[in-house]
Amino acid sequence: xxxxxxxxxxxxxxxxxxxxxxxxxxxxxxxxxxxxxxxxxxxxxxxxxxxxxxxxxxxxxxxxxxxxxxxxxxxxxxxxxxxxxxxxxxxxxxxxxxxxxxxxxxxxxxxxxxxxxxxxxxxxxxxxxxxxxxxxxxxxxxxxxxxxxxxxxxxxxxxxxxxxxxxxxxxxxxxxxxxxxxxxxxxxxxxxxxxxxxxxxxxxxxxxxxxxxxxxxxxxxxxxxxxxxxxxxxxxxxxxxxxxxxx
Amino acid sequence: xxxxxxxxxxxxxxxxxxxxxxxxxxxxxxxxxxxxxxxxxxxxxxxxxxxxxxxxxxxxxxxxxxxxxxxxxxxxxxxxxxxxxxxxxxxxxxxxxxxxxxxxxxxxxxxxxxxxxxxxxxxxxxxxxxxxxxxxxxxxxxxxxxxxxxxxxxxxxxxxxxxxxxxxxxxxxxxxxxxxxxxxxxxxxxxxxxxxxxxxxxxxxxxxxxxxxxxxxxxxxxxxxxxxxxxxxxxxxxxxxxxxxxxxxxxxxxxxxxxxxxxxxxxxxxxxxxxxxxxxxxxxxxxxxxxxxxxxx
Numbered sequence: 001x002x003x004x005x006x007x008x009x010x011x012x013x014x015x016x017x018x019x020x021x022x023x024x025x026x027x028x029x030x031x032x033x034x035x036x037x038x039x040x041x042x043x044x045x046x047x048x049x050x051x052x053x054x055x056x057x058x059x060x061x062x063x064x065x066x067x068x069x070x071x072x073x074x075x076x077x078x079x080x081x082x083x084x085x086x087x088x089x090x091x092x093x094x095x096x097x098x099x100x101x102x103x104x105x106x107x108x109x110x111x112x113x114x115x116x117x118x119x120x121x122x123x124x125x126x127x128x129x130x131x132x133x134x135x136x137x138x139x140x141x142x143x144x145x146x147x148x149x150x151x152x153x154x155x156x157x158x159x160x161x162x163x164x165x166x167x168x169x170x171x172x173x174x175x176x177x178x179x180x181x182x183x184x185x186x187x188x189x190x191x192x193x194x195x196x197x198x199x200x201x202x203x204x205x206x207x208x209x210x211x212x213x214x215x216x217x218x219x220x221x222x223x224x225x226x227x228x229x230x231x232x233x234x235x236x237x238x239x240x241x242x243x244x245x246x247x
Numbered sequence: 248x249x250x251x252x253x254x255x256x257x258x259x260x261x262x263x264x265x266x267x268x269x270x271x272x273x274x275x276x277x278x279x280x281x282x283x284x285x286x287x288x289x290x291x292x293x294x295x296x297x298x299x300x301x302x303x304x305x306x307x308x309x310x311x312x313x314x315x316x317x318x319x320x321x322x323x324x325x326x327x328x329x330x331x332x333x334x335x336x337x338x339x340x341x342x343x344x345x346x347x348x349x350x351x352x353x354x355x356x357x358x359x360x361x362x363x364x365x366x367x368x369x370x371x372x373x374x375x376x377x378x379x380x381x382x383x384x385x386x387x388x389x390x391x392x393x394x395x396x397x398x399x400x401x402x403x404x405x406x407x408x409x410x411x412x413x414x415x416x417x418x419x420x421x422x423x424x425x426x427x428x429x430x431x432x433x434x435x436x437x438x439x440x441x442x443x444x445x446x447x448x449x450x451x452x453x454x455x456x457x458x459x460x461x462x463x464x465x466x467x468x469x470x471x472x473x474x475x476x477x478x479x480x481x482x483x484x485x486x487x488x489x490x491x492x493x494x495x496x497x498x499x500x501x502x503x504x505x506x507x508x509x510x511x512x513x514x515x516x517x518x519x520x521x522x523x524x525x526x527x528x529x530x531x532x533x534x535x536x537x538x539x540x541x542x543x544x
Contacts, residue, residue, distance in 0.1 A: 015366040015496070026369040091364075091371065093334070094343055116327070119497075120366050122477055123346035124325070124381070128306070128334015137303055137407045140331040153411070156300065158327050159256065160472070163300050164411040174331075178464075211343060211375040214359070219370050223508060224524040229515065231529035231537075238509055238525050239541030245485050245507060246428055246452055 002054035003147055003169075006104055007046040008114035008130070009059050009074055010036040011067040015120060020218035033066060035073055038115025040182040041175050045145060046113045047078035048180065053147060056080050058107055062088045062100055068198055075193035076185035087203035091121070092211050097129030099203045104134060109170055111152065116141045116174040127174035137167040141176045249273060249317065252290070253309065253332065254324030255299030257282050258422065261389030263322050263382050264288035268392075270320070270353065276309070281398050289392040294401045299328045300413075301406035306335035308403060313340040313378060325381040333381045343377035351380065367477050367500030383481045385424075385504045416471065421455045423473055428454035428486045431475055431502070432468070434461050435491015435512060435531065439468040445490065448535045451542055457482065459498050476501035490531040494519025511535075 013031035020026045035043070046057045059079040061067055064086050071082040085099060104112060112134075117124040131138035143162070144155040147169065156163045157176040185193070228234025248271040252263045257277045261284070267273040268289050275290040278299040285293055296305060309332070312318055321336065323329045325347055337344035349370075350361040357374050364371035423429060430449040436442070442456070449456050456469065463474035475482055477497040483504030490511050492498060499522050502508065510523035511531045520526045527534055 013365075015368055018365055018368040020369070026365060028365065091373070092343075093346075094337060097334075097338065117330070117478070121346070121364055122366070124330035125334040125337065125344050125346050128302075128331050128336070129338050129344075130334075132306070132335045132338020138331050138335060139408070140302070141327040156327065161413050161415050163413040165300055166409045166411055167407050211345070211373050211377070214372040214374055216364060216369050216371050218368065219363075219503070221522055223522055225521065225526070226524065227515075227520050227526040227528065229528045231527050231534050234525065234527040234529075235534065235537050235541065238527070239538060241507060241509070241525060242452055242486065242538070242542050 001149060003049060003110040004055055004108045005046045005049055005057045005111045005113060006107060006109045007039075007042050007057060007059050007079065008100060008112065009039045009043065009061045010115065010118050011061055011063045011070045012036045012118065012120045024217040024220070026216060026218055033070055035070060036115060036118045036120070038118065038175060038177060040077070041177055041179050042113045042115050043074055043077050043079060044180045044182040045142075045175050049111065049145065049147065050078070055110075058082065058109075060085065060100060060103055062096055062203070064088055065200075068200055071198045072190075072193045072196070073185075075196050076190045077183060078185075082198060084198060084200045085203050086200060087207070089207050089209065091213060092207070092209040093123050093125045093129055095205075095207050095209050097126055097133050099205050101130055101133035102204055104130075111145075111147065111169060112136070112172045113145075114172070114174050116176055127172055131172035134170075134172065137171045138174070139165060139167055139171060140174050142173050143176050143179045145173055145179075248319050250320040250322060251276060251309065251312070251318045252322050253277070253305070253329065254326070255328040256324060256326055257285055259324040259326070260285060261288050261391075262385070262387050263324055264290060265390050266382065266387035267322055274318075275396070284391075286395040286398060287391040288389070288396070289394070290396040293396045293398045295398060296401055296403060298403070298410060300410050301403055301408050302328055302331040302335060303408060304403035304406040305332050306339055308401070309336050310339035313342065319378065321379045323379065323381050325383050330381055333379055337379050340378070342379055343375050344379035344381070345373060345375065345377045346381045348380050348382055349386070363477070363500050367496040385481045385483050421473070423455050423457045423475065423482055424480050426455040426482065426484050428452050428488075429457050429475070429482055429484045429505075430454045430488045430490065431457045431459070431492060432462055432490050433459040433492030436462065436468065439466070441532075442468060444532060445535065448539045451539050452486075454486070454488070459492050459495075489519050489523065490535075492519055493517045494522055
């Protein structure tokens with residue numbers, strides 16, 4: 001049977017380019033944006049499911065006005081329809097989940113796919129918050145997804161084991177990077193994606209987050225940073241340190 | 248004030264329970280056959296859950312206790328199942344959750360926490376009325392107490408999840424989070440067969456061998472359980488020796504708690520040299536034999 005799949009796509013700045021200012025404050029303003037790694041895996045997983053079983057893939061980005069063009073990449077990878085919701089504040093996963101789940105409710109769906117953790121905030125809370133808000137089962141860190149009529153079988157990638165589980169649909173499934181190798185879309189698809197409409201709307205729920213940001217600064221490195229360009233000078237120093245510390 | 252500690256991996260309980268002890272009384276929720284050690288971490292009660300994969304039922308159980316006011320805070324080990332439970336629990340109990348906290352201060356009405364942000368490039372300090380927190384084991388140095396807590400089996404409410412089968416992963420048989428000394432290798436090693444030239448040095452200083460993400464996940468030179476980094480293990484040995492590791496921020500976030508960091512790298516501009524105490528610009532295969540000779544003397 002065919003499945004309606006919603007894929008939640010996170011857009012993040014190029015973190016390697018973050019440079020703290022004199023006071024140590026960091027900002028991601030004006031940095032190039034990209035689809036978060038696990039979101040690419042999620043898109044790939046969703047598109048593969050549609051290729052195998054039929055159905056439709058709808059991509060949702062909760063981002064800002066600047067993230068709108070990023071949807072083109074998702075289209076090029078095979079996402080059928082997309083919507084960008086603007087007003088993403090960044091640090092309150094519960095608010096993010098409430099905005100996403102209210103949008104999801106208005107789109108037909110059987111399976112919701114998303115990344116298990118994102119490379120910028122690493123909270124790992126969003127899958128549970130989205131599943132909770134929708135009242136669905138969450139299956140976390142998937143490395144394979146096999147829908148069987150109204151159920152889904154998933155291999156979960158845990159720290160010390162892999163576990164096969166089954167749950168009824170609809171379900172929220174978060175994916176691990178190991179699930180697949182995201183495709184590089186062919187040029188024709190990239191060009192076609194460029195011409196496709198990207199519907200954009202403002203978040204339907206206002207942000208009443210009670211989480212207050214006090215500071216966001218680069219961690220201070222208190223390391224000694226004694227660097228020896230001539231190994232023969234450094235070796236005796238390090239031998240002494242090793243002997244003292246590991247007595 | 249009472250809290251609960253939940254970990255689906257019993258080996259993570261000691262550190263988190265020790266941390267919770269600083270705040271008042273607490274119960275422990277864990278899964279699997281109870282290890283003898285689990286009684287010794289100061290809980291009022293220790294509850295054993297039958298299956299850690301039934302995240303919906305676990306979240307229901309903990310949500311009912313949070314909502315009933317039985318606990319003010321919940322501290323959950325940051326594992327795959329732990330994070331799933333934390334998110335579901337926050338939703339079900341209508342409480343805020345803060346992930347991966349590295350610091351926690353309670354002021355009576357609000358909580359101040361710190362966590363890594365922007366992939367480890369920054370530390371976000373937040374103030375909130377959050378009640379649920381995911382925590383890495385590095386939060387405290389585990390300490391046992393004299394008294395033993397009672398251990399009780401809890402059966403969970405029916406879950407929508409059916410566990411069909413489970414398969415243990417190949418494990419290197421070591422726990423790098425407990426190591427006093429770590430020799431950590433990066434792509435600079437070159438190939439898996441060169442591990443044999445690292446092992447004698449590691450054993451000479453009683454160190455375990457760990458590695459960066461590419462080494463463990465992409466090239467499989469080491470098993471996954473030896474990966475240090477934001478997405479791997481967070482380690483805090485006395486000595487961390489980074490060999491051929493460039494020092495991407497995701498890696499640094501996994502070893503920042505180390506007491507002393509030593510780096511050997513051919514590339515003077517490698518970021519690891521900004522995050523080490525002692526660094527040698529050079530070839531690890533030249534440097535290691537000399538370090539080993541010196542340590543043995």
